[in-house]
Amino acid sequence: MKKRSAIGISGFFLLALSGIGLLSCGKQRATFDVREATIASTQAAIRARQVTCHELVEAYLARIKAYDQSTKLNSIVTLNPEALADADKLDSEYRHTHTLRPLQGIVVIVKDNYDTKGLQTTGGSLAMKGFLPDDDAFMVKRLRDAGAIILAKSNMAEWAFSPYVTESSIAGITRNAYALDRVPAGSSGGTAAAVAASLGEVGLGTDTGNSIRGPSSHNDLVGIRPTIGLTSRAGIIPLFSGNDVGGPMARTVADAAAVLSVVAGYDPQDPITALSEGKAQKDYTKFLDKNGLKGARIAVFRRYIDTPTADPEIKALTEKAIADLKAQGAEIVDPFSLPDYDKLTKGLWCGDFQSDLNTYLAQHGRNATYHTLAEIVASGLYLPYIQDEIEGAVKPPKSADDRRAPCPDVYHDPPKIAFRDALLKAMQEQHIDAIVYPTWSNPPRKVGDMKSPAGDNSQVLSPQTGFPAITVPMGFTHGTLPAGLTFLGKQFSEPMLIKFAYAYEQATGHHKPPDGFGPVM
Known part of the structure; x- marks a missing residue:
């Protein structure tokens, strides 16, 4: 099976400039501005023939090229070299069907702990550099099935350990889109910074204790940590699997709800999602009620x-x-x-990073260089700021009070x-x-x-x-x-929370784009 190779940002644009045709923004019709675009506005523009999926990908690639490294935002780890080809297939489909799938043409940034088939997945660790998963994580597959385009993998706190910073040995430090001398929180700070700067339309993060909500708050976004069991953990590099959950990050409640509609639901590879049977909604956007706070x-x-x-x-x-x-x-x-x-x-906290990571590597990491946490620690390929956590994870428990394994x-x-x-x-x-x-x-x-x-x-x-x-x-x-x-x-009150959050958002209108990420000329 032919696999997509992991291409770094500079390598991607060198290919583009060499004439392979991965980036051709000079041919783009300047009729649709992707900055602050919503899922609804983007799909309306596709229907109105104002923009194609191909042109959307080109526009976001141009923004990444213009802003991600030059500003030291440093939110993107790896670009998907198949993004434009994926967009072309979606354009062809629309020409024939005249119907858009739920997220068709929507450009997504995915945190680098989600498996992406044939596209490098590292968990922020240099020890995982070059690892190409054989399959998509369940949530990523759901996005693709809905017509979304996976554009890039975003930087994260190494192994998702830190809620405070987004720094990895694979890509360095990510900064806050609203103040480049500030942190975006962690560990999903790369997704947050990229979506805030309109380097992609929406994104996926993961949250063990903070890591969707903190970066969303720090970057003026909406972030949803779903009920544990509403979204699948299968194919996501774990921190503490008993607390881990994946969810959407977006600039609006409506967009977050639209993404949640696609990624939520039962996955036989993650038994805990059986709890969502009869509770997961097919369309969370139907709860967008600007009067939703009345009587709450x-x-x-x-x-x-x-x-x-x-x-x-x-x-x-x-x-x-x-x-x-x-x-x-x-x-x-x-x-x-x-x-x-x-x-x-x-x-309350308990977790066994070693056991959870070793299980993930055994199931998904056959192509990885290292196959256990002990091997990764022995390699020395980790940053000093996570030394205590990663080395402590392989040491025997200090006392009977150590709540590692078993950790339900x-x-x-x-x-x-x-x-x-x-x-x-x-x-x-x-x-x-x-x-x-x-x-x-x-x-x-x-x-x-x-x-x-x-x-x-x-x-x-x-x-x-x-x-x-x-x-x-x-x-x-x-x-x-x-x-x-x-x-x-x-538990499973996402419809009500979306209604409340949307009503508050519509009444107050606090979101605004960050300075310094204007149109690409």
Whole structure:
């Protein structure tokens, strides 16, 4: 079987310039601006013959060439050399059918821990350089089946270890699209920065404790961490599989909902997705209701707002967001607290990176250079900032309290069950539909700063219960630094959360594009 080769950014454009025809923006009709384009506007332009799938790919490639390295954004690891050929097939199909598939022509950026058939997948690790998976991850396959075009793989925190930075031994440091001296958070910061700068239309991230919602908040995006079991983990390089989940990152709630519609659902290769049977929606966009907050019971989780180290401007934005929710007809329950929170959340984290990664490599990594975590650690191919985590993962447990193996998923781990039951009980007693809080209580740190308050509020309520959470832009602090508001709901409550997030987004209109990424001339 012929495999797609992994071509780096500079190599891709050298091929283009040598006349192979991978990039021919000079022939592009300047009738459709991909900056801030939505799925709906892009497909409307295709139907109106204003743009072709081929031209869309060319436009995004031109933007990557113009901006990703020159600005030091550094969001892209690998370009798909088949993207234009894939676009041509979709153009031919449309000429014959006059019908668009759900995401036909939509250009997607995929985090570099998703398997992409024949296209390099590294998990941010130099030890995985050159690894070409035999198959697509289930979610990637769903995207392709829906007509989406996989344009590029995005940079990530090495092995997804860090919620604070997006730095890998495979590609270096990714920066925040809204302030290039700031971090995009981690670990899906490459996807976030690329989508924010309109280097692709939408993207996929993964979230173990923060990694969709944090980068989305830091880059003025909408990010959805789905209910554990709604989307498949098959073909995704794991961090802690019991908490891992994949989901969409986009500039609008509508686009995030459209992507979720395609990627959600049962996968026999990931048994936990059996929970989604009868609960996954075929079309989450039908819940886009600008009046969706009327009558909603929204609880304010003050614990994440009134922390001593919280940035005053983010606190002010959050208070304004609460007032906006009320103005849109929501009933506000403030404060909402969880009895025994400290006791219930003590020692919740568990995970066995070594076991999970070795299982992935055995199932998917036959072509990889290294086949166990121990071999990777012995190679020394990792950055100093993850040394403690990666070396600690191969060392024997220090005590009986070490919650590595066995580490059940969130639905079979007694401490997590107790925490989820307590949260659910508190929500039911007060008839709460959703809980809100700032996604991060502090703005993006400067690159290299690991000492100032971080403010990550995403590690507990959603990951340790399996409940879904959506972050949506709620404004800017200190001039240009984005902040996000999180809506958290009960298991498989994505339709309700999308309705709330959309109503808030439409009423406030906080998203705006970053400076410095204008049209390509």
